[in-house]
Amino acid sequence: MEKPAKKISTSYGVYLGLSLILIVVLAYAFDLSLFTKWWFGVSLLAFVVIMASMATSKAKKVSTSLFKFKDAFGAYFLTVFLGTLISLFFGIILFNVIDPEAAETLTELTIETTRDMMEGFGAPEAQINEALQKMQEENQYSLINQLKGYGFQLILYALIGLIVALIFKEKEPTNV
Template identity: 85%
Template sequence: MENPAKKISTSYGVYLGIGLVLILALAYAFDLSLFTKWWFGVGLLIFVVILASMSTSKAKKVSVSLFKFKDAFAAYFLTVFIGTLISLVFGMILFNIIDTEAAKTLTELTIESTRAMMEGFGAPEEQINEAIQKMQEENQYSLVNQLKGYGFQLILYALIGLIVALVFREKESTNV
């Protein structure tokens, strides 16, 4: 018998992936510099958490047994995993196959943004130059670096997922 909560989480994961792909494609098409804006990243994070929370809520509604912390976390994390994996694959194809020049342009924009931010915080010129040199030497869009970034992203979403699971879990009622 198919687990309805798993089916819901999988569906929401696909919806999340499609939504992220559309957002990234629109940002790519209209203004690459959006990828360097802090608020764009925060907006994507909020979008992911909202859709994963909606998935967890729906999974709780269809649950026929006690919706434990483990169930809530699994529903949330499966949605995040599938959605962000779809987005990762799209990003890899876009920046490593379709338009490698966009990856170079984004690296330059990121360097400019980093320089401005570090200067704004009053960082010494030596430290700024060191950070920029490291960014120039390392390809942010390589397969290995994108997988590393994905791993760190999953850790962040998992930490948020712990909080979401606490909110949506059901406690066993105790008769004292």
């Protein structure tokens, strides 16, 4: 990836990270239950993909050579990686240092939401109790679990990034 494209992706990654922190702070301040809503998670995913796609588009515009698949994917993924890493560090600090009780509250809210969802799908009571027991025993906001979640997020974003890179890559000119 060319230096100007890398600079754009890095800038967008920082903007993305700061934006995600702002969103988390607002959700934390106004209503912790937002973190348990499916649409909130989907909205965050869409926001990340849009920001990374914008970075890829800008990187393509400043590219002085053929903008290959590798360049498009690199611009997209660098943005996602930096933005979500910044957000991850903030989440670790917020839920493990600043307010560990918020993590406990969120776990309780997540358990309630999971119970309602599983009952709505008609899951057997024994299966519901087993799933909820596992959730109570495991701290979702521990450093290890947040790092695992980050890893899975990166995989998901990378898969989406493959599609974004296919859209933004330039084809080799052919003489036919």
